[in-house]
Amino acid sequence: MISKTIYFRRPAQADSPIPLRLPFSKSICSREIVISALSTKSQTFVNGFTESLSDDLAVLQHALSASLHQEATIDLQASGTALRFLTAYFALQTSVPILLTGISRLCNRPIAPLIDALRMLGARITCMEHEGFAPLYIEPAKLEGGKIIDLDASLSSQFVSALLLIAPCLPNGLCLQLSTPPASVSYIAMTIEVMKRAGVSVQVSPDYRSYTVAAGSYTPLPLPMIERDWSAAAFFYTLLAIHRSPSLQLQLEGIYQDSIQGDKKATEYFAALGVESRQRKNGIIIEYNSMSKNQETILRPDFSSCPDMLPAWVVAATLQERPFVATGIATLRHKESDRIAAVTEGLLRLGYKGLEIHSDSLVYHSTPVQQMRETIPTIDSYDDHRIAMAFAMASADRRFTNGLCIRGIEAVSKSFPNFESVAEHCGLLFTSNGNAY
Structure with a gap:
C-alpha cells in the first residue's frame, strides 16, 4: 500500500x-462495453478513447476482448461491476469453462441472488469456495430465457442490470420480477437508457420491480456516449x-x-x-x-x-x-x-x-x-x-x-x-x- x-x-x-x-462515466462506459461485446462490433468500443481507462473499465474490457479458446482464469481484481456483469455475460456466451476470481474483498462481496437467477435460466455456475460468493466456475450452457420471480436486488442494483443487459440475447427474452424494492434505482434507469440507445426497449413498472425484455439483438453502438x-x-x-x-x-x-x-x-x-x-x-x-x-x-x-x-x-x-x-x-x-x-x-x-x-x-x-x-x-x-x-x-x-x-x-x-x-x-x-x- x-x-x-x-x-x-x-x-x-x-x-x-x-x-x-x-x-x-464509469457506469455508462461499463454498460456500453458489455452491450458492444454482445453486438456485432465487440472489439471497437474503446478504440476512440485517447485517455487511460480506469482500472475497473480496463479489467472489464480486457476480459471481454480476450480470445478464449480453452479453459481460462480471469482475475477481476477489485471490480464488483466486472464480477456481476461478466457472470451474466459468460453464463450466456462462453464456449469454454471460465473461472472468475479476484482479491479477497471481491470474493467476500455477495452475489447469490444473481447466481440463483442465472441458474433458473439454465446457467452452470459453481461457487468454488463458499456458496453465493466468488470464485465462480462457469461452464458452457444454453440459456433460453423466460421468467425469473422473487429476485432480491436489495443488496445491489447490478443484479438487475446484469440480467437486463443479456436479456435481448436470450431466445425467449426475459420477464423479471423483484421480491423487494431494488437498491440504487438510478443505476437501473441508466442501464435501461443505455440499452434503449442500442435499440432495445425495456418495459418497466413504475416501482422498478417488474421488467420485460423481448428477444432480439442490439444495434451496434455508435461512438461511446462521451459523458464525464x-x-x-x-x-x-x-x-x-x-x-x-x-x-x-x-x-x-x-x-x-x-x-x-x-x-x-x-x-x-x-x-x-x-x-x-x-x-x-x-x-x-x-x-x-x-x-x-x-x-x-x-x-x-x-x-x-x-x-x-x-x-x-x-x-x-x-x-x-x-x-x-x-x-x-x-x-x-x-x-x-x-x-x-x-x-x-x-x-x-x-x-x-x-x-x-x-x-x-x-x-x-x-x-x-x-x-x-x-x-x-x-x-x-x-x-x-x-x-x-x-x-x-x-x-x-x-x-x-x-x-x-x-x-x-x-x-x-x-x-x-x-x-x-x-x-x-x-x-x-x-x-x-x-x-x-
Whole structure:
C-alpha cells in the first residue's frame, strides 16, 4: 500500500473558474462495453478513447476482448461491476469453462441472488469456495430465457442490470420480477437508457420491480456516449464545501444536469452545504456561497438512489459541523470496503466523535471536535477509491495545515486514474511517504 501526505495550498486568484477534466462515466462506459461485446462490433468500443481507462473499465474490457479458446482464469481484481456483469455475460456466451476470481474483498462481496437467477435460466455456475460468493466456475450452457420471480436486488442494483443487459440475447427474452424494492434505482434507469440507445426497449413498472425484455439483438453502438463522471465530480463539491471560499470557482467539464447518471444529485446534496451549480455549455461551474446553505437544524439526505455519494457528502457535512441523519445507506457495507465504517473511522481520527451508525442510517451530532493526537493524521482508505478521494479533499480544511496522510491512496485508479493531477489544479499537493504495510 502507498501512503501519501496531502496538503492544500489555495491556487492563485484566477479571473475565471479553474477547468477540470473528469474521467469518463464509469457506469455508462461499463454498460456500453458489455452491450458492444454482445453486438456485432465487440472489439471497437474503446478504440476512440485517447485517455487511460480506469482500472475497473480496463479489467472489464480486457476480459471481454480476450480470445478464449480453452479453459481460462480471469482475475477481476477489485471490480464488483466486472464480477456481476461478466457472470451474466459468460453464463450466456462462453464456449469454454471460465473461472472468475479476484482479491479477497471481491470474493467476500455477495452475489447469490444473481447466481440463483442465472441458474433458473439454465446457467452452470459453481461457487468454488463458499456458496453465493466468488470464485465462480462457469461452464458452457444454453440459456433460453423466460421468467425469473422473487429476485432480491436489495443488496445491489447490478443484479438487475446484469440480467437486463443479456436479456435481448436470450431466445425467449426475459420477464423479471423483484421480491423487494431494488437498491440504487438510478443505476437501473441508466442501464435501461443505455440499452434503449442500442435499440432495445425495456418495459418497466413504475416501482422498478417488474421488467420485460423481448428477444432480439442490439444495434451496434455508435461512438461511446462521451459523458464525464458525476461520481468523480462529487469530490470537488466536497473540496469547496470544506474550504468555504467564495472566490474559488471550478469548472467541471463534460457533465450536465440532464445526465442519465443518478449521481447528478450531487447538485442537490451539496446545495444544502452551500455549493452552488451553474450549467454552462461545456460543463458545470461550482462555487461556495454561505448564504445559500440549507438552514435546517438537522439535514436529512436520503442516499437510497445513489449511495456512493455518501463518503463525499458526509466528510464535507461533518467538517462543516452540520448535524445530519443520512439514510438509505445499508448497501454501502458491501462495497470495496464497509464504507459506513470506513468513513466513520476516518472522521473519528480527525476528532469528530459525534457519529452513530445504525442499520440503514448514519447520524452526526455536532459535538465539540476533539484535539487530534497526531500532527499529521493518517486515514486508512481500506483500498477504497471513494474513501481515499473523500478524505483527500479534507486537506482543504484549515485545521490540517500540516496535511493529511492517506494510506492506500493508489486505490483512486479504480475509477479516477488521474485524480492526483486533476486535484493539483485545485491546490492539493501530494507527497509520497513510500510504501506502508
